[in-house]
Amino acid sequence: MENQATMSEFDSILASRGVSRRSFMKLCAGIAAAAGLSPLAVPRVASALEESVIGATSGDLYPVIWIEGASCTGCTESFAQVETPDVASVVLDLISLNYSETLSAAAGHSVEEAKAQTIKAGNYILIYEGAVLEAFDGNALRVAGEVGTTALVEAAESANAVVAVGSCAVNGGWMAAAPNPAQALGVQQYLEKVGVATPVVNVPGCPVNPEWVMSVLVDVVVMKDMDLLLNRLNDFNMPGDLFNQTIHDNCERRGHFENGEFVYEFGSEEEALGYCLYPVGCKGPQTRAMCGVTLWNNRRSWCVQAGAPCVGCCESNPHNPGDNWVEVNTPFYKRMRDLRIGPLNLQPTTIAVTVTGLVAAALVVHGFGMKASGRMDGGAPFEKIRKWDSKHPQQEIGTYADPVTGGPVLDEELVHKNADPRNND
């Protein structure tokens, strides 16, 4: 390497890419001219680019690293559907998305370098999509020649905040459903486990609703106040304004629920009338999210509007991968009646109705017994002496007519006293 002292590190990077400094300056001149900058600004842009492959390390755009863990890219895809503003405006006017496996122009070393430099420059947000996988010592997820968890920890440590987008990032999502073969868990739990203290903001959903991601970014990017964001969070580190109410609370079909107008079969006339989907398994009443308010895809529709019962994809306890939405909510199209305790899958209704029936039957049988034994009219005669007393004559509880055979202590005065305490004293 002809790494001379006079050559800046950036020059050597350029050189290793086969770019002369002159051609680079020409590119910069092009950029500056296009932007209507005076020629004097060219060296400033050039020096900004010299600092790093990410260009200026700070500016009007908020730096963001978007890492895909064990994901289906659905959350990135979903984010790409954002319409307020559209995603092009987001990545050109609001955030500097320096690393995204789906959108970055660069690949391989170059994009890894962009990530490393963003981390070094600091003051960025990490958005993490997909589950954290621990199976095979983390090798269930390999990126850039290393295990996925390493990339997460590196990027999370210096971030201002980690936004876990999608239910997979919050607690493993469907991957954590039994038997959880990849040993998936959520970002918050993993970071707590390895001792990374960066605050985590959980935004569940399968996929995440892009409007919810934007609503998180607004605090940081537009209002520029991280505390605003952190103060919005509920116990699950989710923005309370988005995840404190159930789907049911804001459902457009709620009126039909109150009227008792239900869909009992898919694709039926009731479906077309927009009746309530509760009998076909809707998980809206127990799922906390604002789908019915935010809507999806340019506010075009949402699951329930399209006729599909909510499958509760936002159900996601960040501290418990076992409480993932698939495990909790299947079967999706039946009203939920089961209770899972460990490997047991109980059916409380069946158990309860059976026990209640047995008790009722037992009481009827008992009643015949009572009748047969003549206890119906005032019960059996009282015992003459307590059994214990007859066996322990020295420590008797009751006072009896006869200490051995027992019997009531017949005493008119005591009867009078007990039956009319006004004469007592």
Add this chain to the structure above:
Amino acid sequence: MTRSVIDPITRIEGHLRVEMEVENGKVADAWVSGGCFRGMELVVQNRTPEDAAQIVERICGVCPVSHAHASSIAGDKAYGITISNNARIIRNLLEGAQFLHSHILWLYNLAALDYVNPLNALQANVDDAYGLALEKGLALHSDLNQLYDKLGAFAQNGQLSIFSGNWFEADGGKAYVDAPEANLILTSHYLEALKMQARASEMAALLGGKMPHVMTSIPGGNMWVPTESKLDDLLAMAIEVRDWVNDTVLPDTLVLAELYPEAMTFGKGCGRYIAWGVFEGNGWPYGDDYIEQMKNRYLPMGVLDEKFGVTDVQEDLIQEYMGHSWYQGDDTYTSPYFTTDPAFTDYNVDDRYTWVKCPTYDGKPMEAGSMSRIFAAYVRGVPFIKQNVDAVLGLLGAKPGDLSAFQSTLGRTAIRQIETMYVADLMVEWVTELAEAIKGGDSEYFRAPERTTGEGSGFWEAPRGALYHSEKVVDGKIEGYQIIIPSTWNLAPINAKGEHGPLEQALIGVPVEDIEMPINALRTVHSFDPCTACAVHVTDRATGKHFETVTSPWGVK
């Protein structure tokens, strides 16, 4: 000899690594590695086919609809259901919306940045750009002056956002042709495409609640019930997308072909193709004749050999080999099968190097994807495809009928536009068809299962190629589930006979100037539109007891 590695491959779905042996500026050997294991088939065990359709679509955020449909078809077959005609049309519409979304996103927002340099557009003369657009017949939907200013403001700020990484300097600055006016116009289409793919998704959302991960398709049909106002919305969006597609995609592709003729010279691949067919035909229903059903699809099924000879698919010729992937054993399994276990060893290209299994058809690697579908449709004589393929061949300077002219990186990239236009036209047609059916009094969308025990395989297509789901259902619960994904075919590692997978074969011979930034390799990878998240998955041994995790309301132990 030097090694060149691209890891991560960006602008795809999932985690993919490509390692190449470079000799004399060309790739001499290549290994493709899928980086993520999630275990989908294990998760759907013992759940209902309806639940499975919802869960398995989460395997992929780019082509969820295809997975939901392949799973639903498998469920239909297992349950003995023939879906109603209306449900067939709605599934086609839903699938078509996703195809449009995926193809638009892929061409402009994933693949195009291999050819288009938006930063170079800053040096454009806007007047000349308008001139160029008129000359080449390029679509002009955006105000180029406004775009030019927007890019200028972006550059002035200095933060490079998604353009970080200095990638446009690849191959010594020669990787990207210095054509600022073309770059400006294509950048405008890049930005429009972001809106158009969202619009296509919006159609899917109208029909399926949301996109990705639509909610309405299940075994038995569809939950979505059309109303006049929804049909009207759907038609308006279908027309909007169709018009944009027809104006834009083909001329743009021809400009790329003009700017990058060398990309027509490498990246052939294995030269054998599979397509299971997609979009059920309008001669519905086809009774129990599955082959007839697949042959009558709008894009029909076909297995093509090296000479484009077509045969019908035979399920038992589909096999998967484990010897180079991180699964136990070196066995080859014949579909449908439900028995493999993950076992990570180490990344070693001489032994095991990927989470992707190695599927073969009749013992050979096969390429799946849009090119496979178009070839199959061409050979089967679908009129729109025949006409347009010949037209494009003419524009590329090849003889009509010479399908081999497409067997390259850019050819694979270009041919997909024919499919995009075909589907865009069909969408409008299907909305009308649905409206007619409703007018005729047909109001059936969902049929209940005939039985609860059975087996079924769903042969279908994702935007990126042949998709296969198979399930065994006993008393309404899934006992075994198998998935073979298009990218599993394309990203397959070395097979039992030592042959490379299709992408590996395509990479061999690709010129690489800069081993740090092997742009031509990336172009080739993108031409396949790979999707690795779903390519990696696992089936379970019959016992299914290998994993110790216990879930409970009280926590995972």
Add this chain to the structure above:
Amino acid sequence: MAHLAHYREAHPLVFVITHWINLVAMVMLILTGFLIHFPFLPFLMGIARGCHLFFGFVLFFNCIARVIMAFFVKTSPTGGTRQQVTDYKTWLPQKDNRHQALEWIKYYLFLKKDHPLGAKLGVPQKISYLLIPVLIIVMFWTGLCLWGVTMNVPVFAATTNLVGGLMSMRIIHYFMMYVFIIFMFIHIYLANVEGFEPTKLMFIHKEHGGLVYDPDLHNIVGEDHDVH
């Protein structure tokens, strides 16, 4: 006429009222609960939920009031007497009942011929009654975990979290209702199977004569014929 006399002092008016409230609230809660769980009379859904909430609070506050009053109101420690002690003492172990738990059970199972001597509340009876406030509080708590207005109060959210989500919570809440139902079956049966006098006393405060019991001697001392 083998039973003890039923005097009003056993159940002062205020407890007759709380008992009435308990009955009405529990019946309404169960009915409306079923309507919510199985909307078979769907037009009542909104009303059912409103009633359910209302009676949930009624039952809870009635329970609290009853518990507090136990420390101020005087009641008879045993049947068959007008003597009174502070009510809470009748809920603690009483000498009248000592060593009688097994005897009660044997009596109910027809393994013992004679009626055991005991306090106002027999041993199994007392234990099951004491569980009722616990059950009410648990029901109230799980109910609040499910109610939109309170579900996000940290303590309720944490409880929901503990049991694995709203779904499990809903099922638990529903399941617990059957415990009430079973209790009510047994309670009603045992209270009436030996005659309706206890029920008449409890609901309409009607006294009935019978054997007189002396809480100090822990034994029957004769019979009261003055009350019919």
